[in-house]
Structure formats: structure tokens, C-alpha cells
Amino acid sequence: MEEPGTKSSPRDRIVDTATALFRKHGIRGIGVDAIVEAAGTNKMTLYRHFGSKDELVAECIRGQAAHADEKWAKLACEYPNDPVGQLGGWIKMVANYICTEVHGCDLVNTAIELHEDEHPARAVIAEFKTVHLRKLAEVCRAAGAADPELLANTLYMLMEGARVSRQINGADGPSARFMRVAEAAVAASIAAGVAGAAEVG
Amino acid sequence: MEEPGTKSSPRDRIVDTATALFRKHGIRGIGVDAIVEAAGTNKMTLYRHFGSKDELVAECIRGQAAHADEKWAKLACEYPNDPVGQLGGWIKMVANYICTEVHGCDLVNTAIELHEDEHPARAVIAEFKTVHLRKLAEVCRAAGAADPELLANTLYMLMEGARVSRQINGADGPSARFMRVAEAAVAASIAAGVAGAAEVG
DNA sequence: CGTAAGTGTGACTGACCTGTAACTATCGGG
DNA sequence: CCCGATAGTTACAGGTCAGTCACACTTACG
Incomplete structure (x- = not known):
């Protein structure tokens, strides 16, 4: 317009x-x-x-979620037909967030700050995080992880924990090891997946 | 009195x-x-x-931290000279927190909600979390982990991530797998530590 | 009995909050 | 040139907020 x-x-x-x-x-x-x-x-x-102010909050959250969706889509474009590369790219992206967005994930921070269960932003946040987790699990499955859902849950916990910890324990805290730990988890799960497939095959 | x-x-x-x-x-x-x-x-x-209200907040946080310190001390008493058992007890304790204290860690929630850097509660929170992490690393070292600090950081991220995720993704989300993932991380690190020690010895 | 510390009461300040009302100004399209 | 939509201005309602004050009360102890 x-x-x-x-x-x-x-x-x-x-x-x-x-x-x-x-x-x-x-x-x-x-x-x-x-x-x-x-x-x-x-x-x-x-x-x-x-x-209302609450609706404005929800709209801001929607904007942030849309921005994150774009990032995710860009990741899929960068590593076409390469789920293992996508996982590595995701880890690098999160590690970059940890360094640059020191204050943590806005969606998480908002969800924690808003204690009203019926707040319009809560639904947006829950929806986005659920979809994010599902996408992650799909990539893990495509990458040949032994237990894709378990790996996705592990990466998700590491991500949220690292971003929260970054705010409290600082840059030298546990979040500094996020990339290393996450990559090790991916490697171990894929190795086990290959071994499992070999046994079957 | x-x-x-x-x-x-x-x-x-x-x-x-x-x-x-x-x-x-x-x-x-x-x-x-x-x-x-x-x-x-x-x-x-x-x-x-x-x-002031801010001082009251800090005092409440101090009380919560003291309560958590007690829990930690109790853990050390339950598993005397058994660091591996202490690690298992810690994991069980965190898993129990995830189930019962659905709203997450009060210290983390408060730190996220308070955006003023000079708030008296912030120092209390940072201090407690730093000490908690150090204690965890010491137990990991005593348990014979290959890289005690790395294991402690991993467990810490998993804990914080699980407790945050519990609030957003619900009981069936990633936090449901916390215990399994944490125990696997401990087992792997200790196994590697034993192997490394055997190589040296 | 006297005293003193701790506690309770209600009014009060001044600032800030979300949200509304009535009115005015601008500007593009018919 | 007017119409209608969007935007800006000023003022205000109705609350809530943290924090203060003067004053009365209870309790314990010597």
C-alpha cells in the first residue's frame, strides 16, 4: 500500500x-x-x-516469530538436501544468537514475564516453539539420527539452557560450550544411527 | 528471641x-x-x-538460595564419599523440580524479569548460580569425568533448558527427557574418564 | 508503674499506568 | 472541491504504584 x-x-x-x-x-x-x-x-x-497494549505485545511477538521463521527457511536453502549440514548450520546460528543477542530469546523472556495464562502472546509463543521443535526433530530424522526425537529434545534443552545461562553466568559461563556439546551430541547420535542401520541392513 | x-x-x-x-x-x-x-x-x-520493595525482593531471593543450599547439603549427606551417586541424586532432584515446580526456577525467572542491572537481587542470583555451577563441576571431577567442567556445563545447560522448556512446551516437551539425557551424559563422560585414566596408567 | 520497642492504622503524596473522548489536520481519489 | 480515511493534539478519567507520615496500640521487662 x-x-x-x-x-x-x-x-x-x-x-x-x-x-x-x-x-x-x-x-x-x-x-x-x-x-x-x-x-x-x-x-x-x-x-x-x-x-490494547496486550495485543501490541502479541503483534511484536508475531513479528519476531516471523523473523525467526525466515532464518530457518534460509538455513534450508543454504544446505539443500543436506540435513546434517542443516543441523550444523542450526547450531552455528544458535551459537551466534548467544553471542549477539545477549539478553536471551525474546519469546522465552516474554513468556516468563507474562504470568497471565490468557495473554494473547502466550499462544503465539507456544505455537512457535512447538513448531520449532518439530522442525528440528524432522531434520534430525533426515540426518539419520538413532533417536531423532531424543536428539531434537537434547539440542532444544541445550539451546534454551545456553541462552538463559548467557544472561546469568555471562559469556564465559556454560553457554561458551554450547557449540561443542551440541555438535558432539549430533555426531554421537548419527554415528549410533549409522551403526543401527548397518546392523539391520 | x-x-x-x-x-x-x-x-x-x-x-x-x-x-x-x-x-x-x-x-x-x-x-x-x-x-x-x-x-x-x-x-x-x-x-x-x-x-524498599527491591530489598524485599532480594531478601526473598536470598531465602530461596538458602533453601537450595540446604538441599544441596542434604545431597552430599545422602551419598557420602560417593560422587557418582551424588550426580545421580542431583539429576533426580532436578527432575523432581521439573515435575513439581512447573513455573520454573524462581531465581532465573526473577533475573529475566528484572531488567535493571543494579537491582540488589541480581547479585544474589549471579552469586548463587556461579557457586552452584562450581559445586557441580567439583562433583563431576570427583566422579572421574573425562572433562569435569565440560560435563558440569552440559548438565547445567540441560537443567536450565529443561526448566524453561517445561513452562513453554509443557510436561510432554523436551523436559520429559531431561533425566535420560543427563544420565547418558554422565555415563559417557565417566566411561571416557576411566578409559583415559587406563591409557595413562 | 514506667518506659521503650515493635507493631498497626489510615490518610496522604506524587508519579505513573491504560484507555477514552472530542476535536483538528492532512492528503489522495472521485 | 469535497469525502473519507488516517493521523495528530489536548485533555482527562479511573486506577495503581511505591513510599511517607503522625499517631495509637500492644507487649514485655525492670
């Missing part, structure tokens, strides 16, 4: 600004007044586009 | 009540008015004992 690049719409500015401010101060740590002021707009525009 | 059991002091009631309410609603989700009302006391008593 509008050329992007010339001048972003108030709606987009609100979402982008809110995402950044929520990340920095937490959901409850920033008010809508501060958001609209930083976005260079006003409160009425915010409430016309999003019915 | 006062017999415990007859009637708890207002101070203790405030800490216990605040801990429970913070857990249920989050730090920013509950006000001091609600805390003192639930504790059967008043705001002035709270502010006479703790200079």
Missing part, C-alpha cells in the same frame, strides 16, 4: 519501537506513552491499530 | 507471603499493598524491615 523505504508507516514504527523497548525494559517496564513518543506518533494511533 | 511455631513474626510472614506472590504474579505483577494485606500486616512494618 505504501513504498517502504521512503517513510515507514506509524503502525510499523510502533511495532519496531515497541519491540526494542520491550526488549530493553521488559513488557511491564515500559508504558504506551513512552512507546508512542519514541515512535514519533501518538496514543490514539496506537489504539486504533492495536486494541 | 521468639519461639518459632507459636506465632511467626511479621517479618517472616512478609518474606514468605511475598515469595509466594512474586512466584504467582511476578515481581512487577504484585504491589506491596497486596503483599502486606496477604501477610496480615501493614506497609509501615514492611518498610521498617526492608527499606
Whole structure:
């Protein structure tokens, strides 16, 4: 409807600004007044586009999830028909997140901060994380892991643990070993899978 | 100064009540008015004992950390001179936490919710988690792990990841496999340690 | 009895919060 | 040139927040 690049719409500015401010101060740590002021707009525009602050939060989360989906799709393109390479790429991507996004996963942080069960953002978060885990398991299966679901669960726990630990124990904490541990888990599972297949075959 | 059991002091009631309410609603989700009302006391008593809400938060965290230290000490008593047994006990303890404390680790949740770097609770949390990790590494070393620090970091990431995942992916998510994965990691590391020692010896 | 420490009470401040209302300004398409 | 949609302005409602104050009460101890 509008050329992007010339001048972003108030709606987009609100979402982008809110995402950044929520990340920095937490959901409850920033008010809508501060958001609209930083976005260079006003409160009425915010409430016309999003019915409530909670809906704005959900929209921000949706944007983050979409961005993560893109990253995942790019990974599949980079390693076509190479699930083992995809697993390695995923590990590298997560390791990169740990180094650059020091504050952890926004979806996890939001889920932990929001204690209301009926919050619209919760469903978005749960859906995304479930799909992420399923995709990971599929890649593990394609890579020939002995127990693909077990490997996916292991990698998932390591990822979440590393990103949480990065915030508390710092860069030199356990998260520094994430890549090494994850790669070892993948190698062991694939080796066992090959051995198992050989036994059968 | 006062017999415990007859009637708890207002101070203790405030800490216990605040801990429970913070857990249920989050730090920013509950006000001091609600805390003192639930504790059967008043705001002035709270502010006479703790200079601010932030200090009360830090005191609650200190209490939780002390409780966790007790659990750890009990573990050492249950498996005297048996570091391998202690590792198994630790895994079982964490697995039990995952099942019973569905909302995750209060220290982690608080650290994620509090975005102010200078918050008095942050130092308490970082200190406790660092000590926990060091203790874990010492037990791994005593148990004869090939790379004790690596094993400790692995177990730590699995623990944090499992407890976070429990909140988002539910009981049937990756956290259901925590015990199995953790025990396998311990077994593999100890086996490699024994093999390495045999090579040397 | 006297005193002192700890505790309870309710009113209060000033700031901040989400959300609404009424009105005005801009701008593109018919 | 007007219409309708989008956006901006100002003001405010109705709450909640942390934190303070003066004052009264209970309890224990000498």
C-alpha cells in the first residue's frame, strides 16, 4: 500500500519501537506513552491499530516469530538436501544468537514475564516453539539420527539452557560450550544411527 | 528471641507471603499493598524491615538460595564419599523440580524479569548460580569425568533448558527427557574418564 | 508503674499506568 | 472541491504504584 523505504508507516514504527523497548525494559517496564513518543506518533494511533497494549505485545511477538521463521527457511536453502549440514548450520546460528543477542530469546523472556495464562502472546509463543521443535526433530530424522526425537529434545534443552545461562553466568559461563556439546551430541547420535542401520541392513 | 511455631513474626510472614506472590504474579505483577494485606500486616512494618520493595525482593531471593543450599547439603549427606551417586541424586532432584515446580526456577525467572542491572537481587542470583555451577563441576571431577567442567556445563545447560522448556512446551516437551539425557551424559563422560585414566596408567 | 520497642492504622503524596473522548489536520481519489 | 480515511493534539478519567507520615496500640521487662 505504501513504498517502504521512503517513510515507514506509524503502525510499523510502533511495532519496531515497541519491540526494542520491550526488549530493553521488559513488557511491564515500559508504558504506551513512552512507546508512542519514541515512535514519533501518538496514543490514539496506537489504539486504533492495536486494541490494547496486550495485543501490541502479541503483534511484536508475531513479528519476531516471523523473523525467526525466515532464518530457518534460509538455513534450508543454504544446505539443500543436506540435513546434517542443516543441523550444523542450526547450531552455528544458535551459537551466534548467544553471542549477539545477549539478553536471551525474546519469546522465552516474554513468556516468563507474562504470568497471565490468557495473554494473547502466550499462544503465539507456544505455537512457535512447538513448531520449532518439530522442525528440528524432522531434520534430525533426515540426518539419520538413532533417536531423532531424543536428539531434537537434547539440542532444544541445550539451546534454551545456553541462552538463559548467557544472561546469568555471562559469556564465559556454560553457554561458551554450547557449540561443542551440541555438535558432539549430533555426531554421537548419527554415528549410533549409522551403526543401527548397518546392523539391520 | 521468639519461639518459632507459636506465632511467626511479621517479618517472616512478609518474606514468605511475598515469595509466594512474586512466584504467582511476578515481581512487577504484585504491589506491596497486596503483599502486606496477604501477610496480615501493614506497609509501615514492611518498610521498617526492608527499606524498599527491591530489598524485599532480594531478601526473598536470598531465602530461596538458602533453601537450595540446604538441599544441596542434604545431597552430599545422602551419598557420602560417593560422587557418582551424588550426580545421580542431583539429576533426580532436578527432575523432581521439573515435575513439581512447573513455573520454573524462581531465581532465573526473577533475573529475566528484572531488567535493571543494579537491582540488589541480581547479585544474589549471579552469586548463587556461579557457586552452584562450581559445586557441580567439583562433583563431576570427583566422579572421574573425562572433562569435569565440560560435563558440569552440559548438565547445567540441560537443567536450565529443561526448566524453561517445561513452562513453554509443557510436561510432554523436551523436559520429559531431561533425566535420560543427563544420565547418558554422565555415563559417557565417566566411561571416557576411566578409559583415559587406563591409557595413562 | 514506667518506659521503650515493635507493631498497626489510615490518610496522604506524587508519579505513573491504560484507555477514552472530542476535536483538528492532512492528503489522495472521485 | 469535497469525502473519507488516517493521523495528530489536548485533555482527562479511573486506577495503581511505591513510599511517607503522625499517631495509637500492644507487649514485655525492670
